[in-house]
Amino acid sequence: MNSLEQQSWQSVHDEVLRRIHTREWKPGDLIPKEVELAEQLGCARATVNRALRELASEGFLDRRRKAGTRVAAHPVRRAKLDIPVIRLEIEGRGQKYAYGLLFSERRTPPPEICANLGVTAESDMLHITSLHLADGKPFMFEDRWVSIAATPTILDADLEKISANEWLVLHAPYTRGDIYFSAVNASAAEAKVLRTDPGTSLFLMERTTWENQTGITSARLLFAPGYRKHSAI
């Protein structure tokens, strides 16, 4: 895309947003068709299309193929959260990254992991726990199950040297996943690993990923006290 094109859809975006903000177009209103807008604004229909798609993904517009495009009655804001490899997140804060493998063992999974990944209780899996540190302090405790059937090469990975988190990102790209964010009180064991007190409130990310219909990995990522995840919205 050249910069002129980019400027052009951005300016259409801003003009449409101005009309929404000034209530020239009110919540629930049907807006003009793309061809009409293109004519009004003196640009290509594709440019209008790009701008309207962006505004829809931002939650300002509701687009329905047959019913046309309306100003959202109740804008749903969409936050975009970047989930980098944990080493890069720590280094991005200007902190020194370190990593320690706690254990790695081959075993059959507990019921909640079977349910998450859609595998049977007899599945051959690798259970890996590790600690990620920032400037020598515990940053995140990773408790992960990896399907050996789905990614057999995990058995060749040197998990003392590279975290399962990073190894999987590099060697087992996935097509879809789920992520849940929540808050939990630290158990005695979790508190010990993260060097805090039992009961301390901790931020938890639970991630499960698939390659098409095959469950790859399910992880519980528990962050040290004080962690905040930021997003522009």
Add this chain to the structure above:
Amino acid sequence: MNSLEQQSWQSVHDEVLRRIHTREWKPGDLIPKEVELAEQLGCARATVNRALRELASEGFLDRRRKAGTRVAAHPVRRAKLDIPVIRLEIEGRGQKYAYGLLFSERRTPPPEICANLGVTAESDMLHITSLHLADGKPFMFEDRWVSIAATPTILDADLEKISANEWLVLHAPYTRGDIYFSAVNASAAEAKVLRTDPGTSLFLMERTTWENQTGITSARLLFAPGYRKHSAI
């Protein structure tokens, strides 16, 4: 966009992803130019562009205007979180929504709110606290500051009937905002409002929004125990 066009960029997307997954294109590799890909795949350059943009936003590609497009060395996954009006989130779960205003008073803001919104300590603000309920149980405790200078009509809003959350979404569209997710232990007062025990781990969203350079509102949204925020990734 017609459905043929859509199918076409989706199929380019899937073909590029296949090449990344099979390591035909390895992490860090420079990929062919858009015109070359369009020729290879027998489609319009705009279609390739659309597919590559999507793959970049999904974290599979790094696009640099001059340096070209590379397979991401460390894919950054981007989670998209929908943040609807809280009433719609509760109704979307099939639960009955209720809302209670705790208090609304005009006063000058404390230092952390001044810092969040970039306003002075003498600013005229409305401090509103309220409780959102799902099926009669506390769901979320909202502690919010609203700039009266930025949105004077908030003084006419009947905050016994409509929550500040919903009123602001309908009447004060904003251009940008920040959101932070974290976990905190409930204070005695918070525990009482949310009918839980002090120290219970709670999921917290802190949101601050601006209209251009003007701070509109800053809110602390504290969810009852057990709340999980989901995203596809």
